[in-house]
Each structure stands twice: as C-alpha cells, then as structure tokens.
Amino acid sequence: MKLHSYPDRELLHMGVADALSRDLTMALSRPGRASLAVPGGSTPGPVFDLLSGLGLDWERVDVVLTDERWVGEDDPRSNTRLLRERLLKGRAAAAHLVPLHADTETPEESLSVLEGAVRALRPINVALLGMGEDMHTASLFPGGDKLATALSPNAPSLVAMRAPGAEEPRVTLTVPVLRGALARHLIITGEAKRAALEAARGKLPEEAPIAALLDGLEVHWAP
Numbered sequence: 001m002k003l004h005s006y007p008d009r010e011l012l013h014m015g016v017a018d019a020l021s022r023d024l025t026m027a028l029s030r031p032g033r034a035s036l037a038v039p040g041g042s043t044p045g046p047v048f049d050l051l052s053g054l055g056l057d058w059e060r061v062d063v064v065l066t067d068e069r070w071v072g073e074d075d076p077r078s079n080t081r082l083l084r085e086r087l088l089k090g091r092a093a094a095a096h097l098v099p100l101h102a103d104t105e106t107p108e109e110s111l112s113v114l115e116g117a118v119r120a121l122r123p124i125n126v127a128l129l130g131m132g133e134d135m136h137t138a139s140l141f142p143g144g145d146k147l148a149t150a151l152s153p154n155a156p157s158l159v160a161m162r163a164p165g166a167e168e169p170r171v172t173l174t175v176p177v178l179r180g181a182l183a184r185h186l187i188i189t190g191e192a193k194r195a196a197l198e199a200a201r202g203k204l205p206e207e208a209p210i211a212a213l214l215d216g217l218e219v220h221w222a223p
Contacts, residue, residue, distance in 0.1 A: 001201075001214045005221055009046075009189055012222035016187050017050035019218065020126055023183040027125035028057050035062045035121045036095075037173065038087070039130035039138065040069075040079025043187055047128070048087035058094040062121055063087065066129060067139035067161075067172035068100035070107050077167075100158070100171050107160040107171045114171065115158040122157065127181035129217075133192050135200045135208035139163070139172035142207055150174040151205050151212060175205070175212045186210075186219045194221055 006012040020036070027034035038044060068079050075081070080101055088095060098117050102110035131137045140150055141163035150159050155174035162169050178184070188197060197210070197219065205212035 001217050001219060003219045003221065007222070009222045012187070012189065012220055013046040013050060016044075016047045016128070016185060016220045017054075019185055019220070020047070020051060020128060021054050021056065023126040024056055024061065027182070028060060033060050033062055035064065035124045035126070037064050037066050037124050037127040037178070037181065038083070039066045039128060040082050041130050043130055043189060044128060045082065045086045047187065048083070052087050052090040052092040055091060058092050061092075061095040062098050063095045064098040064118060064121060064124070064173075065100050066127070066137075066178070067170055069167075070101065070160075070169040070171065072103075073101065107169050111158065111160055111171070115156050118157040118173065118177065122177060122180060124177065124181040126183045127178055127185070129178065129184065129186045129210075129213065131186060131188050131193060131197065131210050133196050134165075135196050135203070135210050136163075137186075137210045137213065138178065139166070139170035140175070140209035140212075141166060142209065147206065147209065151209070152176075175209075178213055179215075184213065184217050186213075186217055188219065188221050189223070191223065197221075 073080050104110045139161045144161045144163035146159045200208035200211045
C-alpha cells in the first residue's frame with residue numbers, strides 16, 4: 001500500500017484524476033480497448049467531473065461500476081445515474097458503459113448476463129475504489145450474505161449481495177476482479193476513514209473487506 005496525502009480535497013480530486021488519466025493513457029497506448037472500474041457515492045463525483053473533460057480516446061474505454069444498488073436508474077441512489085451525470089458527459093460521453101443493473105425484480109434474475117459482461121473485461125486496466133468507515137469497499141460488506149463467495153479466489157466476477165445496513169440488494173465486483181486490476185487506486189477523505197484504513201491492516205478480510213486489496217493499492221487521502 002502506498003499513501004498519497006493531499007492538503008485539501010480540491011488537490012485530492014486533481015491528483016486522483018491525474019493518476020487515473022495517466023494509467024488510462026498507458027492502457028490506451030496498446031492496441032484494443034481499455035477498461036475503467038469506478039465506485040458510486042459522493043466522494044468521487046468531482047474526480048469524474050475532471051476526467052470527463054480530458055482528451056482521452058474515450059471511444060475505446062469501457063466503464064464499469066465497482067458495485068450497484070438494485071434500483072432503477074431514475075432513483076437518486078443509483079450509481080449508474082451518478083455516472084451518467086458526472087462522468088459520461090462531455091468528451092467522456094463516447095465511453096461505453098458496461099451495465100450492472102437490468103430491469104428485473106431481483107439481481108439474481110439478471111446476474112448471469114451481467115456477470116458475463118464483466119468477465120469479458122478482465123483484467124480491468126484501471127480501478128478506483130471507495131471505502132466506508134466500516135471498512136467495506138464496493139458492496140463487499142462485513143456481514144454480507146455472499147461475502148465469503150466474493151472473497152474466494154474462485155469467485156465469479158460479479159455477485160449479488162445483501163447486508164445489514166444496506167437498504168436494498170446490491171451487485172458487486174468480487175475480490176479476484178478488483179485484485180486483478182492492473183492499476184488500483186483508493187480515494188478516501190476525513191480522519192475517520194484514515195483511521196479505519198489503518199485499522200484494516202491488522203484485520204482479516206472477513207472483518208475488513210478492504211484488507212483483501214491493500215497489497216499494491218495506491219491510496220489517495222485528504223482531511
């Protein structure tokens with residue numbers, strides 16, 4: 001794990017956008033397509049705003065969420081909605097979104113099709129992660145009903161997850177997918193999350209799922 005500290009959040013957002021742009025540019029220097037996995041939530045929004053204006057070869061970029069709530073895209077809690085509003089606009093509108101949601105009542109009804117699309121992206125070129133104060137990342141929650149499956153080296157690329165405190169079912173990329181990303185970054189803010197990250201270094205992934213991804217992770221933090 002390598003920690004990058006920034007004096008304020010504006011510089012954090014700029015630093016993370018620069019790092020993602022650098023890694024995507026490297027991936028796009030080779031023939032074929034490049035893939036970018038990103039989280040939902042409020043923290044990465046300003047990073048997405050910056051990325052969307054960069055002159056990358058977005059037509060060759062596949063974008064996938066690290067996780068999604070099983071809600072419609074018109075729901076304010078939809079991560080897909082966030083992506084369309086903050087990242088897939090401007091120059092980045094040319095990127096291809098790999099969906100993690102379908103119009104079925106439960107994620108299990110669509111899981112095989114969605115999982116196949118994610119599997120086709122592996123290895124993901126660049127992944128940006130978030131983390132909660134409970135040390136979850138993506139929708140890999142302590143106490144999640146499919147956490148053991150998602151942590152397994154033989155896990156499928158995508159699992160449905162239900163967890164205490166989560167308002168609705170989720171789908172999430174699994175640890176092998178996230179660990180296998182060629183470049184991995186984590187964005188966190190505030191002293192509480194910094195302390196949670198430090199605490200995770202001494203815990204098992206079953207207690208602190210982010211612990212499964214710390215090796216080789218570039219962490220970007222600001223107060």
